[in-house]
Amino acid sequence: MLDKVEALKKEIESFPVSNSDELENFRLEFLSKNGKIQSMFKMIGQVAKEDKAAFGKSMNDLKNLAQNRFDELQSSFASSTTAERSATDDITLTAPLSPVGSLHPLTQTLEEMKSIFYRLGFTISHGPEIEDDFHNFTALNFPPNHPARDEQDTFFVRKSDDPKVDDLVLRTHTSPVQIRLMEKQKPPIRAIMPGRVYRNEAVSPKSYFLFHQVEALYVDENVSVADLKDTLITFAKLMYGNDVKYRLRPGFFPFTEPSLEMDIWWGSKEKGKWLEILGSGMVDPNVFKAAGVDPEKYTGFAWGMGVERIAILKHGIDDIRSFYENDIRFLEQFN
Amino acid sequence: MKISYNWLQEFIDLDLSPEELADKLTLIGLEVEEIEEFGSTLEGVIVGEVLETKPHPNADRLKVCTVDLGDEKVQIVCGADNVAEGQKVPVATVGSTLPIKLDDGSFLTLKKAKLRGEESHGMICAEDELGLGTDHDGIMVLDPSLETGTPISDIFDLYQDTIIEIAITPNRPDATCHLGVARDIAAALDLELVKPAVKVPESSNTSDYSIEIESDKCHRYVGKLVKNVTIEDSPKWLQDKLTAIGLRPVNNVVDITNYVMYELGQPLHAFDFDNLNDGKIIVKEFDKEIEFETLDHIKRKCEAGTLFICDGNGPVAIAGVMGGLHSEVSDSTTNILIESAYFDPGSIRKTSKQQTLQTDASYRFERGIDPNLQAIAAQRTADLIIEVCGGEAEAGITDIHPVKTETHQLTLRKSYVNRLLGTDLSVEEIIQIVNGLELDVVSKNEDTITFEIPTFRPDLKREVDLIEEVGRLFDYNKIGSKNQGIFVSTEPLTDWELLLSKTRDVGVHLGFKEIYSNSLISQKEALNFVTEEQMIETLNPLNKDMSTMRPSLMHGFLKSASYNFNRKAETIRFFEVGNVFVQSEDATYHDGINEQTHLLFGLSGFKNTEHWTGKATPFSIFDLKSEVNAFFTKLGLAGNIKIKATDESSLTYSFKKIELGKVSTVSQTLLDVYDIEHQTYIAEFSLDKISEALTKNKAKSFTAIPKFPAFEFDFAVIVEQEISAGDLMNSIKTNAGNTLKNIDIFDVFEGKSIGEGNKSIAFRLNFIDPNKTLNIKEVEPIIQRVVKSLEKQFSAKLRS
Structure with a gap:
């Protein structure tokens, strides 16, 4: 029996293996369940009792020998032959895509504006999109027959002939939040008020019936046009770069007096043009009165600007409607 | 509104180019939207003689002409039917620019071209192509005695102007005319303003006609009769001026009313006097809807309360908006009644909105014109009509003026000006800044100035309104920095x-x-x-x-x-x-x-x-x-x-x-x-x-990391399909007590081995005690409690 073991040992040592197919043959020949080593183990019954221990040991040695040779050969094939690599081991294969989250471009523009204002010492306040006539118009010094109060310009939600019941509109600007803020907080007030506003306008690449504004308000005892100017210029520089070319010119809004508009120079020196970026002014005494602030004691400035307009300028977007279509091919450009 | 650069020069002696002027206008609040050249000097357009015309070999409708330009002969391809040998014609030579606007806003500049294979060195022009008229029926044929090579500008009186389009804000009705714009420029640049000389006569008691105002919506109505006028096309200077600002010349009388409106800001109307019944003007409202045909041939339904101008028969014009067809000035008109009135802005706005009709007149009335301008404007119109159309005017005017608007006074505090603007202006400086606005100083002391506010500035009602005038004429860009643009805020975000x-x-x-x-x-x-x-x-x-x-x-x-x-x-x-x-x-x-x-x-x-x-x-x-x-x-x-x-x-x-x-x-x-x-x-x-x-939420923001390890326990229960895992978990959470820190499901199984209609859900529970290491002895009773209640509530069976 022991010579059979010896013969098998020789066989294991001399079995030719030069590639992985032959290695598999080697495994089947010796190491598999029905291989020669297992088969020989089964012959232990025929071995004399006193030889059983020696037989068992030599069989274990034989098994280890075969297993070691197999392991060595296997690792040598794995390290030496590229041809044997699995197709999926190719690290240049594409990786599955991870979802990439992003803020909407209008949020990004708004965040940029907010961070500038936060740096300038302004806090943030909010108000409702459905607003009453008092906050949206009357308190902001809009005369009763002002065109903005027409149905052609403003969406109405509720209209009443009873003078005690205030009409409700979709706010046409973020300025009513000024009034709400002054009603609940004593000066000094320094806040911006971002939000969605609505105008009854036909949809086109240049106009949409809803858009977003940011309102800024600063009220204290001696706020002047000079302060307004300083703040506007600082904002313009932080938003458009330190070398931004700007100008201030008189404007007209019912809720500020005097009113100013700011233009920045857009484009090259020769081919550029002045673009209006915001409207501003000193809070009209009538607005203060409506909001319960003493206009002799306090002065203040306010300004408002459109978020879409700034985002359009910044990114060169040619159709305002693309902000609300949510086309992934649009959104993923603002990752 | 379109403003003519030339026209402004009649009131002020301007030393600025149109572009410089435009910048200045914007900076004082009259925002310039566009600057446009009007007309052309037609440089490079000269007289040529057509020496020969031949049919174009490749195009039936074109002709190949040889044209003598004086010092050279060139070939020009021409499409006009009327081109013929021997004609003297205007030729736009290569390099010349014509007043023809291209899509990109620039003007057409002639280049050497090949038309269907034939070279063309320039263009023989039609009247409209030169801006000399509207005729486009073939090329313009010139006087045969003209010498070839003569510049066209030597032959025609060419009108050139720069048109500045400005956006007028609603608070500035005074700037809806050339004189008003000129006044602002004069104030900003410290120039002298020369107003047209008008001598307003006394009110007369003419018996030729009568004016009655029966509505409080008409504050004033001035009439002036001019007889024996000749209605014809306006002279070239008048047509040029109106065309330049985008108006279409109609006839000399209508053109003059438009001219004075754009000059002084007063809308005017001219009635054919002989078509006014009974020589009567009655300004009134009706308490019922009125149908009325306006001069644009539209029959309009006007709601009750619409203000009308009536004659002895009935309505002849919708007041302040548009005249009627019947009393319109026509070629056969000889006698004219000029209307110069002030109507309540709200009333005109309402009618204009109801009719969805905004006219040059209603635009101005709506905003509020000067309530003391009517007599001056009527006289100015009459003067020009006599000058242009002949005839003779009545000596006086008829001035019915039931609602008078007086000038008012406004006091400005220097301290408030400086506080609001952030400036450091003196009383004298403030007076100097607003001097050109015709605000007379009534009185002043070291802090206050009292001004007399003219009636053409209805927007100046309060002290802040005057401060705006100081600010805009001072130029906001010149206000110094206080370096206070950045603030420190301790207010947190909400x-x-x-x-x-x-x-x-x-x-x-x-x-x-x-x-x-x-x-x-x-x-x-x-x-x-x-x-x-x-x-x-x-x-x-x-x-x-x-x-x-x-x-x-x-x-x-x-x-x-x-x-x-x-x-x-x-x-x-x-x-x-x-x-x-x-x-x-x-x-x-x-x-x-x-x-x-x-x-x-x-x-x-x-x-x-x-x-x-x-x-x-x-x-x-x-x-x-x-x-x-x-x-x-x-x-x-x-x-x-x-x-x-x-x-x-x-x-x-x-x-x-x-x-x-x-x-x-x-x-x-x-x-x-x-x-x-x-x-x-x-x-x-x-x-x-x-x-x-x-x-x-009272959850602490930080709790110490547990010192003792968690004890993990897995078990599975078999329940009926209808029972939800969420309900089972809620029950487990309720019964496990507060050492249970986490619960999750790691296996869900259904199959015949656990019975039809059943499912097995395997839970993994994590227990942590902050004070000791938990072991199975402590957790086991908890699990038993949990399982028992699952058995009770959901008939769950523990799966071994």
Whole structure:
């Protein structure tokens, strides 16, 4: 029996293996369940009792020998032959895509504006999109027959002939939040008020019936046009770069007096043009009165600007409607 | 409004180029929208003689001409029928520019060209191509005695001007005319303003006609009769001036009324006097609707209360808006009655709006013209009519002036000016700045100046209005910096603001793209989410697709998902933060209206698209639940969130008793509405409610890491299919006591071996005691308690 073991040992040592197919043959020949080593183990019954221990040991040695040779050969094939690599081991294969989250471009523009204002010492306040006539118009010094109060310009939600019941509109600007803020907080007030506003306008690449504004308000005892100017210029520089070319010119809004508009120079020196970026002014005494602030004691400035307009300028977007279509091919450009 | 650069020069001695002037106008509040050249010197356009014309070999309608230009002979291809040998014609030579506007706004410059294979060195011009008239019937044929080579500008009196279009803000009715604009420029540049010389005569008691005002909406009516005029085309200077500012010349009388309106700002009307019945003018309203044919041949229904000018028979003009056909000045008119009136701005605005008709006259009346200008304007018109159309005017005027507007006084405090503008101006400097506005100083002391406010400035009612005048003429750009543009604020951002920004941050970190969707949707779309009673609609929608305020963010998501699937997208992973609106007793700002800010997370389509690493796998509701869990974990709320199945496809999330929102599988019915073919999952929460939850959240921001290890225990129960895992977990949580720190499900199994209609759910429980290491002895009784109540509540069987 022991010579059979010896013969098998020789066989294991001399079995030719030069590639992985032959290695598999080697495994089947010796190491598999029905291989020669297992088969020989089964012959232990025929071995004399006193030889059983020696037989068992030599069989274990034989098994280890075969297993070691197999392991060595296997690792040598794995390290030496590229041809044997699995197709999926190719690290240049594409990786599955991870979802990439992003803020909407209008949020990004708004965040940029907010961070500038936060740096300038302004806090943030909010108000409702459905607003009453008092906050949206009357308190902001809009005369009763002002065109903005027409149905052609403003969406109405509720209209009443009873003078005690205030009409409700979709706010046409973020300025009513000024009034709400002054009603609940004593000066000094320094806040911006971002939000969605609505105008009854036909949809086109240049106009949409809803858009977003940011309102800024600063009220204290001696706020002047000079302060307004300083703040506007600082904002313009932080938003458009330190070398931004700007100008201030008189404007007209019912809720500020005097009113100013700011233009920045857009484009090259020769081919550029002045673009209006915001409207501003000193809070009209009538607005203060409506909001319960003493206009002799306090002065203040306010300004408002459109978020879409700034985002359009910044990114060169040619159709305002693309902000609300949510086309992934649009959104993923603002990752 | 279009302003002529030449015209302004009649009132002020301008030393600025049109471009410099435009900049100045903008800086004083008369914003320039456009600068446009009018007319041309026609440089390079000269007299040529057609020596020969031949048919064009390749085009029937073209002729090949040889033209003598004096010092050279050139070939020009011409398309006009009337071109003939021997004619003297205007030739635009190569390099010359014609007043023909191209699409890009520039003017046509002639180049050497080949027309159908024949060279053409210039162009033989028609009258309109040179801006010399409107005739386009063939080329212009000139006087044969003209010498070839003579510049066209030597032959014709060419009019050239620069037109500046300005946007007039509603507070500046005084600037709706050339004199008013000139006054502002004079004030800003410290120039002398020369007004047209007009001598207003005394009011006369003529018996030729009578004027009566029967309405308080007419404050003043001035009439002036001019007899024996000759109606014809206006002289060239008048036509040029009007054409330059975009007006179409009509006849000499009408042109003069327009001219004076653009000069002084007073709208005027000329009646054919002989067509005014009984020589009567009555200004009145009617208490019923009146049908009236205006001179644009439109029969208009005018509501009761519309102000009319009537003659002895009835209405002859809608006051301040448009005249009638019957009394219009025609070629046969000989006697003219000039109307120069002041009508109440509100009344004119109302009529103009009702008729949807804005005319040059109504535009000015609406804004409020100078109530003391009428006699001057009537006389100025009469003077010009006599000069241009001949005839003789009545000696006086008829001036009916029931409502008189006096000048008023306004006091300005120097201290307030400087406080509001941030300037350091003296009383004298302030007076100097506004000097040119014709504000007379009544009195002054060291701090105050009292001004007399002329009636052409109805906008100057309060001290701040005057401060605006000081500011704009001083130039805001010149106000010095106080270097106070940056402030230090100790006021923190509100919790609400922090929540909004954290919400967006988490959305992005979880790999969602933010969308902005429309908040006005159709009623039909809104009905997918709320009942009709809950909807809020606008009374005057743009169209029925945008009539209703969104009651939920779901519509926007589903619409955007559908839009992208139609464009070949496979994965939709969006979030949105926005306001939603419903009618509700639970009012937020206004009675009956609940407006809240919502947050939506939505998943649709494939979580993994087809790839070598694995098959395409669609999203499941568990993907969304895990993102929502991550969101609440980030907010520090996750530990106290209760999730309850509302029905088979939707889960309600709440914190204590506050319902925060839902996570749900979108129903097939709704997917069909939006034409979406993929499984879709939406989580919609109220940020207002989450904000409320945060204020009630007592979870500590930090607890020490447990010193003792957790004890993990797994067990499985067999229950009937109908029993939900959520209910089992809630029971386990209730019964396990406070050492239970975490619970999860690691296996769900169904099969014959556990009986038809049954399922097995395997739970993994983690127990932690902060004071000691737990062992099986301590946990076992807990498990027994838990299992017992599961057996009792759900007939669950422990699976060994």
